[in-house]
Amino acid sequence: MLQLAPEVLKAGKAIYTATEIFQQPEVWKELKQTLSGRQVQWQDFWESVCKQHDQVRVIFTGAGTSAFAGDLLVPHLRKQNRRNILFEAVPTTDIVSNPAECFIKEIPTVLVSLARSGNSPESVATVALGRQRVDHFYQVVITCNKDGQLARDARGDEKSIIFLMPEKAHDQGFAMTSSFTAMMLTARFLFAEKPFDRQHFEKITACAEKWIDRIPPVIDDILQFDFQRIVYLGSGLLGQLSHEAALKMLELTAGNVVAIHESSLGFRHGPKSVLNSQSLVVLFMSQQSYTRKYDMDMLRELARDNSGAKVAVLSEKADEETGKLADWLIPVHSDRDTLDDDFLLALFYIIFAQTLALKKSLQLGITPDNPSPDGRVNRVVKGVTIYPFP
Template identity: 60%
Template sequence: MFNMTTEALEKKNALNTATEIHQQPDVWKELVAKLSDQEDELNQFIQSIYDKHEHVRVLLSGAGTSAFIGDTLVPLLRRENRGNIQFDSAPTTNVVSNPEDYLQKDVPTIMVSFARSGNSPESVATVALGEKIVDDFYQVVITCNKDGKLATNIKGDANSVTILMPDQAHDKGFAMTSSFSCMMITAYTLFTDNTFDENAITAAEKLIDALPEKIDDILGYDFERIIYLGSGMLGQLSHEAALKMLELSAGNVVAVYESSLGFRHGPKSILNETSMVVVLLSQDPYTRKYDMDILREVAGSESDMKVVALTEASDAEVEKLADWTIPVSSVSESLSGDFHLALLYAIVAQTLAMKKSLQLGITPDNPSPDGSVNRVVQGVTIYDYDE
């Protein structure tokens, strides 16, 4: 995998992370089949709530990477759903400290909890706050762990449903990889009428085979800062891409994110001769114009920094501007929208972070062996909330 033997990955404590990135196309196949089998049951559950109320709020929530699933999906869900359904995203880490800012008593709410373990204290507390504050409260738990508190706490609750990810998606490594993409596919399938484009699976298989050589070439540049840029849902995905690098490099690489247009408004100050800018180019022709403008701008800098462009297919202009261009899809048909591009871009960001971690002599499966950062967060005190 990734131009490394299993023995080498195991020795460097990277086997779990590498496996969990590499396996994603296969796990997606299993997940899509599973969701198809559950389609009628899940649709009936959601539709019964929609039918019961004139207005329904769907609040997508999680902590860390799990929160970024909601952030990435909300622009798409708002565009593709009818007006009486309100989609919002809020990290559990915000809801717990300021519940009245995020939970509305008189607004019927479906809380969608994304969780790898289902045991993060903020995630469990957010549900408890929802039950306490919101009059008409429903739950969808999308998790990798059937034994986690989020899943076990709603057994027998007619107003709640749990959707379990394939067993392989329950990442053993520190960073969320398979779990992130699988939970995102699940919410997309549940809350849109769109069929998952299985061309994305074929594209991912080919991408993973071709990616290692390109990533190894990029790592010939010893960057100390990385900036991910994108627009719309890809701008939100850039948050997750930056976090992967920050986590797996144990903070040795400064990793930030911004929207393509927002970057000029101050954040551009971060650029120096050790920087790498990664532009996530949209498939949408209108949005792509703005992504291309920032690509031209950063590519035209006289600094020694480098630029990477992620795009769906080969593009001569992009290749001329960027130091490295990664076309993520080699299938003949165009993918159906930026959602599917986001899944492929995530694989690139995950792989780059893992390989950078190895280059720095860090162990990706446990980049923080001193315990300062943990796979399931520790050290959180949850206080009683009194309305």
């Protein structure tokens, strides 16, 4: 599994994390069956909301990785949806501390709560604040934990609907991996104008299975370079994905690797000063021809840079110029297959980032399943005080 022997995973306390990365295509298949079986129920709920209101505000929310899923979804859904739906992403950590800035009383609002455990204090408080401050408030709970507080509170509420992820997606490791991609796919299935058909989805999962088998040797080669800093770059929604990729490295290495993220264009505006001879840059290349021009400009600039940093490029397909400029070029496809958009590429790119973080953690002698045994950070956040809002 991920070219890591069982005894290595056991000794390194990495079995949960490795399994949860590797199993993702299988989780997606199970998820698709579950969602297909509830399509009519969802359409009834969603159409009922849309028919009652001239305009609907949909807020994707969560904390940490769950929030980043919303950040990534919004650009994709805004591009697809032509109706009177306003898609936004606001972290629960922002809503709880500033509810008056986030909720608008007169605008009908659907809060899409993305949550692995469903027990984070901010997630539960966000729902309570929404009900308190919005006249017409609805909730979609996308969670991995049927026994979590979010799911329990939503049961029996006619203005709420719950979507449970496959049990395998309820990650037992510290870092969110299967849960992240499962919740992203669920939200896309629910809100996209054109959900995946069966043939298309089977093609995606088959490609992902090949991808998971192909990337470990490349990652092992990258790890021969002893980087102590990593920068993830991307444009559009792939720029949002870079936030989650950087967090995976930071979490699984317990902060021993400095991990930052930025957009391809934004990197020049100060953050580029982080580069030195112990830096690795990972560029998530867009498959959109216009956007890709900006990614390529950054790659050319990095290739000319004299900092000593190394560059790995993830791309839908290989091309000659990219291959010459990058230290590593990792194409998703080695054949004539294509992916429709950057959202689908994001599913593949994040598996690479998850695997790289796992293997770097093991290389450093850290335990990926629990990289913070001293309790400085926890799988479900602790120490949060929720104050009453007048």
